[in-house]
Amino acid sequence: xxxxxxxPKYLVTQMGNDKSIKxxxxxxxxxxxxxxxxxxxFLKIMFSxxxxxxxxxxxxxxxxxxxxxxxxxxxxxxxxLELGDSAVYFCAxxxxxxxxxxxxxPGTRLTVT
Amino acid sequence: xxxxxxxxxxxSVPEGENLVLNCSFxxxxxxxxxxxxxDPGKGLTSLLLIQSSQRExxxxxxxxxxxxxxxxxxxxxxxSQPGDSATYxxxxxxxxxxxxxxxxxxxxxxxxxxx
Numbered sequence: 291x292x293x294x295x296x297x298p299k300y301l302v303t304q305m306g307n308d309k310s311i312k313x314x315x316x317x318x319x320x321x322x323x324x325x326x327x328x329x330x331x332f333l334k335i336m337f338s339x340x341x342x343x344x345x346x347x348x349x350x351x352x353x354x355x356x357x358x359x360x361x362x363x364x365x366x367x368x369x370x371l372e373l374g375d376s377a378v379y380f381c382a383x384x385x386x387x388x389x390x391x392x393x394x395x396p397g398t399r400l401t402v403t
Numbered sequence: 404x405x406x407x408x409x410x411x412x413x414x415s416v417p418e419g420e421n422l423v424l425n426c427s428f429x430x431x432x433x434x435x436x437x438x439x440x441x442d443p444g445k446g447l448t449s450l451l452l453i454q455s456s457q458r459e460x461x462x463x464x465x466x467x468x469x470x471x472x473x474x475x476x477x478x479x480x481x482x483s484q485p486g487d488s489a490t491y492x493x494x495x496x497x498x499x500x501x502x503x504x505x506x507x508x509x510x511x512x513x514x515x516x517x518x
Contacts, residue, residue, distance in 0.1 A: 294446075321504075331490065333508040346505060380446060387504040389434035389496040394447040 313381030409509035426493030434498035
């Protein structure tokens with residue numbers, strides 16, 4: 291059984307479009323995260339939710355809006371996509387936000403043309 | 404601001420060698436340190452997690468050490484195998500105020516083990 295899953299795995303779209311990436315975890319964790327890995331493979335946190343509440347919001351353009359309908363799901367919606375948004379987006383989860391081990395999904399490769 | 408550096412950026416070794424990957428971080432106020440493995444086109448797999456109060460952790464052929472005061476960690480891989488080829492990422496969890504829980508990543512060491 292997949293612990294942290296993301297859909298879609300690949301996403302190719304044009305500049306200006308709006309797209310969403312979905313994440314689900316079946317580990318019973320309270321905390322979920324979105325990370326962005328750029329073309330140089332550098333991973334950086336974007337958002338974190340704990341029990342459906344936003345607790346980490348890094349310096350991310352407000353075109354990016356996370357939504358957590360319940361503890362097991364954390365979706366990422368991106369408006370007005372730009373070329374620079376091309377990256378691999380990883381979802382992760384942990385038992386709590388206090389530094390517990392984080393489990394990562396397989397990633398979504400977003401390509402904006 | 405926490406910065407994590409990994410050396411070397413790439414490493415290519417023959418099968419059977421013991422090897423050491425290095426990680427350093429600028430702010431010693433960490434909660435823990437994790438080593439991850441990333442295979443091409445795949446997600447991250449957690450290998451070892453060392454709490455700030457611990458000195459080392461072992462899992463099979465992997466041993467990770469932590470010297471919090473000097474801001475260093477090493478990942479030791481014994482008797483390397485071609486299946487160990489991957490990118491190894493070091494990440495520290497912040498332990499101060501509003502930054503608690505944030506993972507700060509290094510840029511990784513790309514390891515190739517050839518038969």
